[in-house]
Amino acid sequence: MSLSTQIDQDIKQAMLARDQVKLRGLRGIKSALLLLNTSGQEVNEAEELKLLQKLVKQRKESAEIYKNQGREDLAEVELEEVSVIELYLPKQLSREEIEVVVKKVIEATGANSKADMGKVMSAVNKELAGKAEGKTISEVVKQLLA
Structure with missing residues (x-):
């Protein structure tokens, strides 16, 4: 099953469960995947993994900036999305x-x-x-x- 198909199914489940945190993270992934697919380059599993890693990195950096500026509420939102995105990444090595x-x-x-x-x-x-x-x-x- 492709990542896009998996994300679509998980969005439906999150909507039914009214899980706003998961839904927000999944919509971020779906948006990034759609941009990647319309960029004209060939999309394979390795490209999708790079994209997910990039999304995690961006959100961690944003959370760090928010913490430095005393905006714990916004940092928490970013870290919640990181936890959702990481579900679709392979286990990270120590x-x-x-x-x-x-x-x-x-x-x-x-x-x-x-x-x-x-x-x-x-x-x-x-x-x-x-x-x-x-x-x-x-x-x-x-x-x-x-």
Whole structure:
């Protein structure tokens, strides 16, 4: 079942359950998916995962800004949407699990300095697509290549 179909079904269920939090998050996903589908580029599962990760990142950044400005009410709304969107993402790996994958890639590519970071990041991002945030991956690679 495609992500769009799943989202449509979940929107109907949220409407019937009168779950406003879930409904708001699902409508955000549906809107972003429609924009992606009308952009003219080919949409596959990997693109959908990237989109969901982008939505989570945007909402977390917005929540942080709202907290810094003393708007806990708006930050809470953003974090509620994050929790809904994360339901459609694969389980995120822990930092230790990411380190294992990065070490394996470093050995396979023969990287030994920060100059090789791009090569390592490229390989790790392909392997961990949708399973870890790019920021965390970057931190681990920097730490291990230092």
